[in-house]
Amino acid sequence: MSRTPDTPHHDPAGQDADTPFDDRPAGGWGSLKGVSRFMAEPGRKAEALEVLSKLNKPGGVMCTACAWTKPEGPHKFEFCESGAKATFWELDGNRADAAFFADHSVSDLRGWHDHDLEKAGRLTEPLLYDAESDRYLPVSWEAAFAEIGAGLRAVAPEEAVFYASGHAGLEASYLYALFARAMGHQNLPQSSNMCHETTSVNLKTFIGTPVGTCTLEDFDHCDAIFFFGQNTGSNSPRFLHTLKAAVDRGCRIVTFNPVRERGLISFADPQSASQMTFGKPTEISEKYFQVRPGGDIAVMAGMMKCVLAAEEARPGTIDHDFIRDQTTGYDEMIAAVAAFGWDEIEAQSGLTRAMIEDAAEVYLSADRVIGIYGMGLTQHVHGWLNLGMYCNLLMMRGNLGRKGSGISPVRGHSNVQGQRTVGVGEKSAHMPAEKLRALFGIDAPEAEGMNAVHACEALLEGRVKAMISLGGNLLRAMPDRERIEAAWPRLDLSVSIATKLNRSHLAPGRVAYILPCLGRTDEDVQVTGRQSVSVEDSLSHIHGSVGIARPPSDAVRSEVAIVAGIAAATLPPNDRLRWREWTGDYGLIRDLIAETFPDDFADFNAKLFQPGGFYRGNPVRDLDWKTDSGKARFTVPTTLSALGQEPEAAELMTLVTLRSNDQFNTTIYGFSDRLRGLEGSRMIVLVNRDEMARLGLAEGQLVTLECAVEDGGERRVPGLKVTAYDLPPKCVAGYYPELNPLVPLGYHEKNSQTPAYKGTPVRILA
Structure with a gap:
């Protein structure tokens, strides 16, 4: 495409050929090359290939890479590049074991890139942070459960927060939601708080x-x-x-x-x-x-x-x-x-x-x-x-x-929607109080709990003293990261249930545990035999999943076993809370889910491996509107812009954060953004060429981005390389989570508090 000096670079209906882009189709040989890169790395390739052969198929393993549905009649290979990467990543041959942590202090690990932290490998045994040596040290499960239980009993219920990523299956998620309410709180933020x-x-x-x-x-x-x-x-x-x-x-x-x-x-x-x-x-x-x-x-x-x-x-x-x-x-x-x-x-x-x-x-x-x-x-x-x-x-x-x-x-996370369905949420409506009373003799709390933004605000104010994380990398995923990361060590207790090391583990509370859990690809054997878990996809279908790979060590436990173990060590005796029995047979948990949510999960166990999943229904499909008026509601527009602050001043731009082709949420698989024609460092800021000229910026120049929201805070990310890219005027883009520190905790969607990662005002400091 030829241009004259006066021709604008950006055409909202066509590609700017003068900036990086990939003219090859998605999928195709590029996708196969992306997967083959992982095949060339050391790891458990034979097991990974066996998992991939059964991925997203009835009776197989349900992929952790996204929540897209699984068809009744699957393709021969029912996985994509992202799914293959997630499988190889979970079946990592490296081990972050006792020897690894003996060699590396937490202060040392803070200097590692997020990619390298996870590439240290799978966690193999429970770990307790020792402040004197600045290292995580091995600890027994019994000791870990006992101290975590004591720590939770030492705080008021409203001072505890139970966070969940979208990974854990419905069985562990239901027990987690039950545990929180039995303890007396509904502080159950979830990864959907940051996205949907x-x-x-x-x-x-x-x-x-x-x-x-x-x-x-x-x-x-x-x-x-x-x-x-x-x-x-x-x-x-x-x-x-x-x-x-x-x-x-x-x-x-x-x-x-x-x-x-x-x-x-x-x-x-x-x-x-x-x-x-x-x-x-x-x-x-x-x-x-x-x-x-x-x-x-x-x-x-x-x-x-x-x-x-x-x-x-x-x-x-x-x-x-x-x-x-x-x-x-x-x-x-x-x-x-x-x-x-x-x-x-x-x-x-x-x-x-x-x-x-x-x-x-x-x-x-x-x-x-x-x-x-x-x-x-x-x-x-x-x-x-x-x-x-x-x-x-x-x-x-x-x-x-x-x-x-x-x-x-x-949706992104593979079970983020399903966790809400079985009660992981801060509202009383997420888990019916009358069912909890009838099934377990529990009087559920009446006070609504905290979502992720509210929990982090309470953390900054000192009102949260214990944080349990069922998966995820909350410190890296949240906005205003530097403020939150500085407050995290003030927690009396921090517990992370995880498969791999991540950035959140490097800001330990006064008492801090990392508890290694099975991944979805791992075989899960309890006293009644091999167990299955279940997930809900974006289209509201429920699928059973059976792990088949060898766990990374004999000491690793399932998410169900860990949640049940902490709950049993925390709560007073209750004959109807049968944590040990539920750990031994996940089918019993599915029976409880069906009793608690009969409209969605009737005959749950019988339908678990139905090809294509079983549909839990949606009232809209029957023109049944579950609104206050009993009808669908048209919305009166009050503005033409979704932005909270327009970039009206000449120097202001709107920041859009992006995920690369080589990442899943906060997990960085590598440094290739092939589908955008970008390779190498993630510390870049993408800018339209015309905007570069207007602002006096040069390709490759290092700049600082500064948040322009005026709330008394100062938020900057330095060391970003200016990279010409086809974007609308007054817009810059860069990678999530590297640019999260620029987004204020209070700059969010007004009704749900979802952070405004796609529309934050910033200025470029040359």
């Missing part, structure tokens, strides 16, 4: 369900799919097979994203001999528009104006029967949308009216539409309005509650 809590809180208000409404079958019947703020190619690559099949039968796909992500542009199926040789890859998105960060509300307002214009020209375009019978608030919403002018819609979205009209043409031509979204919509101050406007757009033409249509968030 915007969905859980707001979608329930709008349409009466906290989760998406689609099933896999809907993708066989939709005429169009719209993507807002979701990167399928890196975060859920198996979804690409579904999208390819949809495109092949004529479905039209439109994508809005500030970054041009290869997975939604072009895909070559690694299991297709044709596409891997001389055939052409599948073009996924018919139209791809690089919207400004926070500009999705404006896009949807523009599309809705197009729908209104089409209704005026062709009455019946809008589904008036659906609106009359199933919804409230339509007239107020339409009045607000009609009041927005095209000039302000174009300014906020960064797109032209013609571009938005092109997208609306696809929507209007489709009888059945699915709306997909990711954290590009949820991680904003006005994320609630992003989702409200998306529901508005879909409901105008009746695209909820019928086959081939719906709204579908694509």
